Amino acid sequence: MNDPAPAISSQPDVTTGDYMVSALALNGQVRAFACRTTLLCQKAQAIHQMSPVAAVALGRLMTGTLLMAEQGLKNATDTISLIIRSNGPLQGMTVVGTGHQTVRGYCYQPVVETVLKRPGKLDIGQAVGEGTLTVIKDLGLKEPYMGKVELVSGEIAEDLTYYLASSEQTPSAVGLGVLVDANGISHAGGFMVQMLPDATEETIQYLETRLGGFPEVTYWMQEGFNPDQILDLLFGDPDIQYFSHKPLSYVCTCSRERMEKNLIALGARELVDLAQDPEGVNLECHFCSNHYRFSQQQMQTLLSELIQPRPE
Numbered sequence: 001m002n003d004p005a006p007a008i009s010s011q012p013d014v015t016t017g018d019y020m021v022s023a024l025a026l027n028g029q030v031r032a033f034a035c036r037t038t039l040l041c042q043k044a045q046a047i048h049q050m051s052p053v054a055a056v057a058l059g060r061l062m063t064g065t066l067l068m069a070e071q072g073l074k075n076a077t078d079t080i081s082l083i084i085r086s087n088g089p090l091q092g093m094t095v096v097g098t099g100h101q102t103v104r105g106y107c108y109q110p111v112v113e114t115v116l117k118r119p120g121k122l123d124i125g126q127a128v129g130e131g132t133l134t135v136i137k138d139l140g141l142k143e144p145y146m147g148k149v150e151l152v153s154g155e156i157a158e159d160l161t162y163y164l165a166s167s168e169q170t171p172s173a174v175g176l177g178v179l180v181d182a183n184g185i186s187h188a189g190g191f192m193v194q195m196l197p198d199a200t201e202e203t204i205q206y207l208e209t210r211l212g213g214f215p216e217v218t219y220w221m222q223e224g225f226n227p228d229q230i231l232d233l234l235f236g237d238p239d240i241q242y243f244s245h246k247p248l249s250y251v252c253t254c255s256r257e258r259m260e261k262n263l264i265a266l267g268a269r270e271l272v273d274l275a276q277d278p279e280g281v282n283l284e285c286h287f288c289s290n291h292y293r294f295s296q297q298q299m300q301t302l303l304s305e306l307i308q309p310r311p312e
Ligand SMILES: [Zn+2]
Pocket: 252, 253, 254, 255, 285, 286, 287, 288, 289, 290
């Protein structure tokens, strides 16, 4: 289902705010996006109370989803969902991005043990484990577009790169970073670089060399560089052209009406069972933890509407 587009201010704060920048570089042969997502990752952390590994994994997937939304969605009402189902302690994650630069998401197991890859470096691949990545794009057409791949490493950036190459035939490089310290998430962001069809072999090799030695996004963010400056550093191209700067935010679109629709979608048999309970039904939104209570009488009303729909 499409999301309504809320009014958001159009000018982001490029010094400290969350935002997405898009650019063209290397004689128009490469398209690039970069973003800062620190505040929205902190908001997700406040909602879900995740352990560090879960917060980093979800932060990376939310950042990657926003980059893919910027690259692949055209209208404000379009949505893209990235769903990971895996056999590691996190079990998986669901993230939804929209064409108006919002994101929401959750981890199936928000509290898992911290495992380090090396001192100071969380092992996200181990926490995610083996499994699949499913991408669903709802572009307002009759059928949503769906693609599915096996996870490569569970480190997220590699998995998205593999998905883009194999499912969408778009050669890309994706960098994602979420840094946690004793106080929680301190920096988060990412970039995505895509070769355009007329990219020369020379350009491809130049970029591969630069990407090979490029430090992590969060390293640059700690040094005080913003997403524009990170693309500057990556390309070393004085003629890079920046296009839009858009604010990013964590927004949930749940409502009582949507929860009613979810209940009705369960079907009459299930609803009859639920309407038996004198305590009523308590639903929690996975994305924002809002609670929606339906009394037994409200459940019976829903049931009667299902059997005899109210006129439109
Ligand atoms: Zn919600």
